[in-house]
Amino acid sequence: METHTIEIAGIPDELLELLDEQVRQRGGDRASFIRDLLRKELQRDSQPFAEGPRPHSGMSFEEILTPVHEQAAASGITEEELERVFAEARERVREEKRAARLP
DSSP, X not given: OOOOOOOOOOOOHHHHHHHHHHHHHHOSOHHHHHHHHHHHXXXXXXXXXXXXXXXXXXXXXXXXXXXXXXXXXXHTOOHHHHHHHHHHHHHHHHHHHHHHHOO
């Protein structure tokens, strides 16, 4: 397989520090990390998961949950049932965290 080199100008020091910290935490090197990051991001964009924007740090919680609420409304599930589903999921996560802390 043929490979190519991409040069990116204008990356601030702060961003490089964040990149290097992620590389240290995960192991490997910058090039491998960036290749994996590009692959994951581009594959995620090419898969028709849902309409609308992907969640990002600038979105409110309400904006992030809008697709969930729309899908719930389309399925006919009531708000009470949806709240129960979230409560059960939250409790499962708490139990898993508690179990993980036990020796």
